[in-house]
Amino acid sequence: MSRVLVAMSGGVDSSVAAALLTEAGQDVIGVTMKTFCYSDTPSHGKTCCGLDGITDAKRVAAALGIPHYVFDVEEDFTRDVIDDFVSEYAQGRTPNPCVRCNGNTKFRDLMRRGRALGCDHIASGHYVRVHHREGGTSLLRGLDPAKDQSYFLWGLPREILPSLAFPLGKLTKDEVRARAKAFGLVTADKPESQEICFVPTGDYRDLLRRRLGSHPALEAGPIVRASGEVVGEHTGYAGFTVGQRKGLGGGFRESVFVLEIRPETREVVVGTHDELFRDEVQVGEVNWLTDPPLSRAELHVQLRYRAPAVAATVEQTSDGLTLSLTEPQAAVTPGQSAVLFDGDRLLGGGRIVGGGHPGRL
Amino acid sequence: MHHIYLDYAATTPVREEVRAAMAPYLSGVFGNPSSAHRWGREAAEALEQARADAAQALGARPSEVTFVRGGTESDNLALFGWCLAQRSRGESPTLAVSALEHHAVLEAAEWAEEAGLARTVKVGVTAQGRVALDEVRRALATGPTLVSVMWVNNESGMVLPIAEIAELVAASGGTLHSDVAQAVGKVPIDVREVPVDLLSGTGHKIYGPKGTGFLFAREGTPLEPLLHGGGQERGLRPGTQDVAGAVGLATALRLAVAEQKTEGKRLTELRECLEKGLVAELDRIRINAGEARRAPHVLSVGVEGISDGAALVMALDLEGVAVSGGSACTSGSAKASHVMEALYGADDPFATLRFSLGRDTTTEHLQRAIRATVAVVGRMRGA
Numbered sequence: 001m002s003r004v005l006v007a008m009s010g011g012v013d014s015s016v017a018a019a020l021l022t023e024a025g026q027d028v029i030g031v032t033m034k035t036f037c038y039s040d041t042p043s044h045g046k047t048c049c050g051l052d053g054i055t056d057a058k059r060v061a062a063a064l065g066i067p068h069y070v071f072d073v074e075e076d077f078t079r080d081v082i083d084d085f086v087s088e089y090a091q092g093r094t095p096n097p098c099v100r101c102n103g104n105t106k107f108r109d110l111m112r113r114g115r116a117l118g119c120d121h122i123a124s125g126h127y128v129r130v131h132h133r134e135g136g137t138s139l140l141r142g143l144d145p146a147k148d149q150s151y152f153l154w155g156l157p158r159e160i161l162p163s164l165a166f167p168l169g170k171l172t173k174d175e176v177r178a179r180a181k182a183f184g185l186v187t188a189d190k191p192e193s194q195e196i197c198f199v200p201t202g203d204y205r206d207l208l209r210r211r212l213g214s215h216p217a218l219e220a221g222p223i224v225r226a227s228g229e230v231v232g233e234h235t236g237y238a239g240f241t242v243g244q245r246k247g248l249g250g251g252f253r254e255s256v257f258v259l260e261i262r263p264e265t266r267e268v269v270v271g272t273h274d275e276l277f278r279d280e281v282q283v284g285e286v287n288w289l290t291d292p293p294l295s296r297a298e299l300h301v302q303l304r305y306r307a308p309a310v311a312a313t314v315e316q317t318s319d320g321l322t323l324s325l326t327e328p329q330a331a332v333t334p335g336q337s338a339v340l341f342d343g344d345r346l347l348g349g350g351r352i353v354g355g356g357h358p359g360r361l
Numbered sequence: 362m363h364h365i366y367l368d369y370a371a372t373t374p375v376r377e378e379v380r381a382a383m384a385p386y387l388s389g390v391f392g393n394p395s396s397a398h399r400w401g402r403e404a405a406e407a408l409e410q411a412r413a414d415a416a417q418a419l420g421a422r423p424s425e426v427t428f429v430r431g432g433t434e435s436d437n438l439a440l441f442g443w444c445l446a447q448r449s450r451g452e453s454p455t456l457a458v459s460a461l462e463h464h465a466v467l468e469a470a471e472w473a474e475e476a477g478l479a480r481t482v483k484v485g486v487t488a489q490g491r492v493a494l495d496e497v498r499r500a501l502a503t504g505p506t507l508v509s510v511m512w513v514n515n516e517s518g519m520v521l522p523i524a525e526i527a528e529l530v531a532a533s534g535g536t537l538h539s540d541v542a543q544a545v546g547k548v549p550i551d552v553r554e555v556p557v558d559l560l561s562g563t564g565h566k567i568y569g570p571k572g573t574g575f576l577f578a579r580e581g582t583p584l585e586p587l588l589h590g591g592g593q594e595r596g597l598r599p600g601t602q603d604v605a606g607a608v609g610l611a612t613a614l615r616l617a618v619a620e621q622k623t624e625g626k627r628l629t630e631l632r633e634c635l636e637k638g639l640v641a642e643l644d645r646i647r648i649n650a651g652e653a654r655r656a657p658h659v660l661s662v663g664v665e666g667i668s669d670g671a672a673l674v675m676a677l678d679l680e681g682v683a684v685s686g687g688s689a690c691t692s693g694s695a696k697a698s699h700v701m702e703a704l705y706g707a708d709d710p711f712a713t714l715r716f717s718l719g720r721d722t723t724t725e726h727l728q729r730a731i732r733a734t735v736a737v738v739g740r741m742r743g744a
Contacts, residue, residue, distance in 0.1 A: 029679070067675075067678065067679065069675045069678075071671070072671065112669075113669065113672045113675075116669060116672040116673070116675075116676055116740070116741045117672065117675055117676050117679060118676065118679065118740065
């Protein structure tokens with residue numbers, strides 16, 4: 001019997017993952033990661049956003065009759081995820097903290113502590129499939145297209161893939177809810193969490209204000225057209241993301257969108273929807289979960305969670321990748337992920353550095 | 362798998378005599394001790410008998426014992442109650458707390474300073490068990506000072522030199538508080554012999570019920586209540602008393618003190634057996650506070666070559682052996698315990714395992730604990 005460490009957030013998905021592994025007769029150990037405390041005062045009010053999650057996970061584990069532990073990763077999480085989140089916004093980019101957490105914090109810590117606890121496998125409630133075969137292990141998209149979470153996992157260290165198990169990869173969300181009810185789990189009817197876990201209020205600018213103090217990213221600056229014409233004023237470029245339409249104020253003849261953020265001049269560049277399209281994407285901090293593809297390989301790239309993957313030709317550059325998109329795409333957003341697929345197979349990805357128009361040069 | 366509990370310093374089961382003593386007061390004799398009628402009188406009589414028993418166990422007078430709802434509350438009442446009393450006399454008090462104190466003292470003292478109630482200083486303690494008496498003297502010289510030094514440290518088992526400190530404090534006209542949560546029933550405590558002013562204790566570490574505690578306050582020690590709303594416990598701790606809890610606590614206290622000598626000897630022998638076994642089987646380990654006087658029931662071991670003390674405790678749990686890292690209250694936290702930091706510095710490369718023994722502990726349990734520890738430490742060092 002193999003011993004499996006399952007990451008339990010206290011939500012319905014990971015609860016069902018733990019229940020399925022237990023039902024399958026595995027030696028299951030539940031763990032919840034304590035990622036942060038959002039109270040800055042040390043001596044009192046130590047409410048952690050994760051605490052409700054920890055309580056729920058403990059209750060589910062107790063009902064399943066499996067041990068449950070809390071892994072305190074607050075220090076690593078603050079450094080690798082929250083600090084990065086703040087610094088990305090300060091530089092006019094739009095970070096993707098879940099990708100960062102999975103790749104840098106969560107799965108690395110699970111592996112390390114899992115080994116100490118004598119575990120052979122690491123499991124989570126992500127909707128993604130894992131395919132073990134002779135030549136190595138690959139990750140495949142979850143079968144439920146509405147829930148597939150492979151997009152968030154491109155940053156995993158490749159060497160841990162053989163140790164992974166994702167019991168929900170072949171299930172739909174409805175099936176998972178039904179299993180949760182059938183198991184009688186206390187988390188069966190818990191609503192989906194949407195917001196970033198360390199910004200429970202949804203107001204990330206408040207977090208930036210607290211962590212950056214006074215910073216150009218939070219100060220007023222000009223809204224300009226691509227031509228340089230000043231057309232308005234904004235209250236801090238950290239409040240904007242490429243492709244955004246709301247919050248630019250009125251007075252425009254047609255709908256305008258954020259095209260670019262220029263931190264050095266605090267300019268937010270706006271333009272029409274047509275001006276949003278890019279057919280080239282520069283990607284940095286690349287990570288491969290397979291052997292890197294050959295130069296000029298024709299693959300598919302997903303540029304946002306829930307966006308369809310689109311055809312692209314991939315070329316390696318000195319510091320990353322250049323993707324040439326077969327069809328131009330709107331809102332290529334620096335800081336977000338470019339995730340590469342071959343069919344259903346997750347190949348790897350990187351952070352979007354910028355977009356361009358090679359065809360027009 | 363048969364599970365072995367070696368975490369008696371975290372908490373203990375309620376012993377049979379205690380349960381039996383409490384039973385009549387849960388339903389039969391249920392009156393409110395403040396009521397004037399028969400029901401009230403019966404409850405009040407039980408409560409006052411419990412107070413007399415508890416006082417006797419400590420060498421105190423019944424009027425010097427206040428029943429509270431736990432050790433943390435008792436610590437807070439001692440510190441804040443004393444600070445408030447000083448402030449209402451127009452004084453600017455000082456709290457001098459040892460660096461090894463439980464968070465119930467340490468964080469209360471920090472908060473007293475934040476709230477502007479007192480100036481707080483932290484007094485160092487060495488791994489050999491020496492308290493920085495110069496720092497205590499300096500604090501005492503500044504004016505009204507409450508010195509708080511625990512009798513036995515919960516994480517290391519170290520016995521602090523309370524008699525020596527008590528003499529120093531008494532000679533300077535200061536006030537001495539001692540948290541005795543881990544000391545009752547483990548080392549002799551008699552307030553007739555040691556001139557301590559305030560003692561905080563709890564029921565659940567001595568086979569009594571959780572949620573019970575006491576504060577001993579020597580007659581004449583100025584204290585003000587933290588809660589308001591009734592005259593119970595001579596106004597110091599308002600709220601309808603938990604008669605069953607008080608009876609349980611007093612019974613546990615009486616038995617713990619009566620058995621202290623024999624049980625202390627037995628536990629010391631067991632602890633030495635555990636210590637010898639671990640030292641023989643494992644290299645690169647350290648007995649924490651090994652050169653200091655130690656209480657019979659705690660063995661704290663530093664293990665080198667393991668970066669993650671929390672995982673060590675979890676791995677032992679999976680082997681069926683329940684121990685803790687620093688103390689139970691800091692379990693799960695990745696931060697080094699404040700006690701080990703005070704004794705060995707912030708960069709100490711040893712992870713801490715605390716074994717704590719109790720009434721049901723046998724040599725056979727310890728043999729199994731040694732085997733499990735050797736296996737787990739070997740695996741984690743290899744990883």
